[in-house]
Structure formats: C-alpha cells, structure tokens
Amino acid sequence: MSQKGPVSPPYWYGEGRPPLPMQGLSWLYAAAIGARRWLYRRGWRKRLQVSVPVIVVGNITAGGAGKTPLVIELVQRLREEGWKPGVASRGYGRQDAGTARWVQADTAPALGGDEPVLIAYKTGVPVRVDRDRVAAARALVQQGCDIVVCDDGLQHYRLARDIEIEVIDARRRYGNGRMLPAGPLREPPSRSAECDFRVVNLGQGGEDGAAQSSGFGEWQMRLRIDTAVPMVGGRTRALSAFAGQRVHAVAGIAHPQRFFAMLRACGIAVVPHAFPDHHRYQPQDLDLGSQLPVLMTEKDAVKCAAFANAWCYSVPLQAELPAAFWVALLDRLDKLAPRHAPDGR
Incomplete structure (x- = not known):
C-alpha cells in the first residue's frame, strides 16, 4: 500500500507498549484535561449559550471516526423536519486558521477546510468556520439559523450545548485506552457516558464483522457507497x-x-x-x-x-442509522424550551 505522511503510532491500537516518555506526557495531558473539566464543572470557567439549540457531533479520540457523514445526514434530516440548520466548524488544517469565514461549495478547501467545504457542497446550509465556536454559533444565528450543528467540538466546553453525539469507530474504538500522546484519547473513556447519544460507525455492511463491536446504549451507523x-x-x-x-x-x-x-x-x-x-x-x-x-x-x-x-x-458516502435513532433525537429536540421550536412546529 502506498502510504504518505504520518500515521497513528502502532501502540495506540494494541501493538506494543507506549515508550515511557509518551506515558509520562500522557499523565501530564490527563491532569491538564482533568483540571480544565473541573473548572467548567465548578462554574469557574463559563459556558456561553446562544438562543437556539446546539448539537455537537464529535469524538473523544484523535482522528476521524465518521463525524462528517453523520453531520451531513443530520443536517438533511433537520431540514426535512422544518428546522433551518447551520454548521459550525473549526476548519482544521486550513490556511489563515485565525480568520473566521463563511464557507460555500466553491470555497477553496485550503481556506475553508476540506470537511466544511464538503458539508457546504452536500447540504447547501450556512457553514461558518472559526476557532471560536461560540462566535461561529452566534454568526449562524444572525444568519437566520434556528439550530446549530457543530462538526467536532466535544472538547470545546465554552459553547453550551443541548445535545452531544459521540461517534465511535467500531473497529478501533478507544485503542489502548490511554490519553494522548501514549494513546488516542483526547478525554478519558468516562466522558462517553456524558454524551446523549453514542453512535458506532460500522462502515459498509458491518465492515468485516465490526457490527459485533457495538454495545448497550449505542446506535449503529453504516456507511453506504x-x-x-x-x-x-x-x-x-x-x-x-x-x-x-x-x-x-x-x-x-x-x-x-x-x-x-x-x-x-x-x-x-x-x-x-x-x-x-x-x-x-x-x-x-x-x-x-x-x-x-x-x-x-x-x-x-x-x-x-x-x-x-x-x-x-x-x-x-451515505450515513444510515436506525429510524429509532432519529425518533429519539427529534423527541429530545421537541422537549427543549418552546423558544427553540422551528417555524410551524
């Protein structure tokens, strides 16, 4: 196989033990993450709300797990239900990352980020890239959106959210269970229990038996091509x-x-x-x-x-989830404050 550029260390997913320096850095990283989470739980760092519901789709591991296909399908479902969604993203890897901008289907991926450009192309909804997701969400509300979907951002605690959806790779899951850089985790596994929905990405047709990797309280997602x-x-x-x-x-x-x-x-x-x-x-x-x-x-x-x-x-790529998942998600939205209801509902 032709492989270019960096790949995940083999010990992240079970091939040997991490080097001792990586383990030491992992403990420091875990302590820093724990302290940050504690400050938010105590209210010493503030979460900021916007006037519409916020749904965050993310994962607690480094790298992708299938978030973007789910975001695209989620946006399309919300539109069918009468909502006016917008998507907030950091736009990872883009040039001039400190500049906030609107992303459209014809935006250069180097400026807008590959995933935001794809989302804009596939959905046609407003897409805003900004390191500050609170600012991105507020810009979307000013644009007329009545619900904000965040592509990634479980760890961006400053933006208050109504629903969190964790996406898990069925085959790799949490790897060796260690925090960065000794393992793939950006947050401890216990963070998963705080999410409202846990979606397990099985790939196409269960990806060679990966369907067995979903557990209680997890929703299975298949990707169809x-x-x-x-x-x-x-x-x-x-x-x-x-x-x-x-x-x-x-x-x-x-x-x-x-x-x-x-x-x-x-x-x-x-x-x-x-x-x-x-x-x-x-x-x-x-x-x-x-x-x-x-x-x-x-x-x-x-x-x-x-x-x-x-x-x-x-x-x-098409994300497919059980009908019961959409029923549960929309029911959760219906139970939010009346000010969150879209027009006509």
Whole structure:
C-alpha cells in the first residue's frame, strides 16, 4: 500500500507498549484535561449559550471516526423536519486558521477546510468556520439559523450545548485506552457516558464483522457507497461497474483503510494510496503509475477537483442509522424550551 505522511503510532491500537516518555506526557495531558473539566464543572470557567439549540457531533479520540457523514445526514434530516440548520466548524488544517469565514461549495478547501467545504457542497446550509465556536454559533444565528450543528467540538466546553453525539469507530474504538500522546484519547473513556447519544460507525455492511463491536446504549451507523461520480463531467456510474477491476483508491482521511475495505466489499480490486488526514493534494499526487480508474472519497475530491482528469471519480458516502435513532433525537429536540421550536412546529 502506498502510504504518505504520518500515521497513528502502532501502540495506540494494541501493538506494543507506549515508550515511557509518551506515558509520562500522557499523565501530564490527563491532569491538564482533568483540571480544565473541573473548572467548567465548578462554574469557574463559563459556558456561553446562544438562543437556539446546539448539537455537537464529535469524538473523544484523535482522528476521524465518521463525524462528517453523520453531520451531513443530520443536517438533511433537520431540514426535512422544518428546522433551518447551520454548521459550525473549526476548519482544521486550513490556511489563515485565525480568520473566521463563511464557507460555500466553491470555497477553496485550503481556506475553508476540506470537511466544511464538503458539508457546504452536500447540504447547501450556512457553514461558518472559526476557532471560536461560540462566535461561529452566534454568526449562524444572525444568519437566520434556528439550530446549530457543530462538526467536532466535544472538547470545546465554552459553547453550551443541548445535545452531544459521540461517534465511535467500531473497529478501533478507544485503542489502548490511554490519553494522548501514549494513546488516542483526547478525554478519558468516562466522558462517553456524558454524551446523549453514542453512535458506532460500522462502515459498509458491518465492515468485516465490526457490527459485533457495538454495545448497550449505542446506535449503529453504516456507511453506504454505491456510485462513482466522474470529476470532469459525464454520467454517474454504479460501483458495481468496477467489480472485478483493478483501481487506484485514494484516501486522505483519518482511517483510509475503512474506505479501501468498503471498495473491496463491492468486489473491486483496490490498489490503495493512503495520504495523511487533511492532506493538501498536488497534481503529482495523482500520478499513480498506471492509467487505472482513480476512486477517491468526496473529502479528497473537493481538494483534487482543480487538476482531476477523466480517470478520476468521487465516491459519495451515505450515513444510515436506525429510524429509532432519529425518533429519539427529534423527541429530545421537541422537549427543549418552546423558544427553540422551528417555524410551524
């Protein structure tokens, strides 16, 4: 497999013990996180509210677990229910990260961040990137949004929230259970119990038995891929058209193996090319050595659109959750203060 850039240390997910220096730093990190959480619980650091409901979708591990597909599906469901959602994001990895800005479908990913640009493209709702999520939420309210969805931000305690949704990778879960940098945890595992909903990302079709990795009180989410969209125009193709063929698969996400496994589950012979999460692609990155079809995630496609060729395809991802999850979530929203109700409800 072609692998470029940094990857998670192998000891994060069970291969050996972390080096002693990493363990020492982990204890210091855990103490700092604990002190910060204590200050917020005591009220010595203030949580700031906005006048509309706030839903935070995040995880307590470093790296991705499937938050963005869930955010996209959540926004679409909220719109169907009559809400006017907006999305707040830090826009990790973008240039000039200290500048707040509105993100649209045609915003350069280097300025808006790859995930915010993808969310704007897929949903069409207002998307605001800002290191200060309170400021981002307030800007969305001023824009006319009556509910704010935060893409990531469980650890951004300063913004008060009404609902927290934790997303968990079914295969990797919490790894070795240690805090950064000795393990993948940004917060202790006990933080999970504080979240209103825990969604376990099983990948496509349970991702080779990962469906067994969900437990009591957890909602299962599957990711579905079934089409490939030409990046320079042309008809959308069913992924089944690539079954039995060799393709280059490109993924610059936190867990690229998940995307490769999903393609293989469709009967496609994958030549994998893994890049770091939030990788800034250059034209030479798509010089893969042979003229095979190139299938990539939508998150990668928004960054490669300017120099894609006729061999390149974007593979849309659809998050699927049980109907009971949406019933429970919408019921929770209905029980909030009447001032939070959208027009017509």
